[in-house]
Amino acid sequence: MIPYSAIKPYLFKLQPESAHHLVETFLRGTNICPSAYNPWIENHFVSHASLSQEILGRTFLNPVGLGAGFDKNATMIRGMQALGFGFTEIGTVTPKPQDGNPKPRMFRHVAEESIQNAMGFNNEGMHKVQQRLTKRFPFTTPIGVNIGKNKLTEDKDAISDYTTLLNTFKDLGDYFVINISSPNTPGLRDLQNEEFISELFGEAKKITEKPIFLKIAPDMEEAQAVELSKMAVKAGAAGIIATNTTIDYSLVSKPEAIGGISGAVLKEKAFKIFEAVAKELYGKTILISVGGIDSAEEAYKRIKAGASLVQVLSAIVFHGPTLIRDINVGLIELLKADGYENITEAIGADRK
């Protein structure tokens, strides 16, 4: 297999979005000829008794999942397994297809191993994605469906976008994520308020008993993030995903004027918000940590802080497809070194 270090310089010569399309085209091949990817699965997918847990009504063979935004249209579900992800969150999907913001809208901050994106929920719309998921159902590894409102849907009609999406995907997804924390849909983050969240989860719970998460932004005071998360759990959320991208442009040396930043520079901020939420909600709800995770040590830190699962996105761009295997192999070692037989013993160890 060609090492990523040999391919990366060529990929990085392309616009980030073109490089993403190229990778997507390659990974879509798993749909046409799944057996061709068996060596990849054997090489990348780590399943080990110490990493396996029953959660959200499914077996998660390893705790490292793909964060939303990489496989917006569910074209790469098998490909993500071939890269070793224990679960995949597709989307954000909106009811109607939409183009997203004008290009260019994805940028690399190479030295800082970070990405800035202003995609704006570009996706093929729920019907197309539903058809694709139906073809692949049932899934070998758990699938989360991250849902958002269309840009042109007024805030007063936003609930109906989310309930329409839940009705569409309720039999397909293993869990759902309410995304009101993207910085790239004007006004979306304003929905991070008690009235909207209570009403939304109230309606959502009538549609499905499957777990529904709230994904929060990192650009809040810790106290505000905790309040918002508590409110969501009280309203029926099964858990919290922290965090989405940040609009703190001071984190990179040459910020673009638009979009949210992810990757290494988000690590500390995402952890601080996650930890604040975990201090309050660990043991009362399920927590997923995302933002700047790029090593087994960082993933383990989030797990001990209270994360049942972690997600990775930007770091794959910089470290390549073997990263997920490396994180999982490293986790097995870290658990063993601490004398844990299974990940569930380590989850929230720092909270006890």
Ligand SMILES: Cc1cc2nc3c(=O)[nH]c(=O)nc-3n(C[C@H](O)[C@H](O)[C@H](O)COP(=O)(O)O)c2cc1C
């Ligand atoms: C190009 C790109 C697109 C993204 N699109 C979405 C999205 O559609 N929905 C969402 O909830 N998060 C989206 N995110 C945020 C990621 O899911 C994740 O929360 C964030 O990037 C932090 O993780 P990371 O540092 O590992 O990338 C996107 C991130 C990137 C880099």
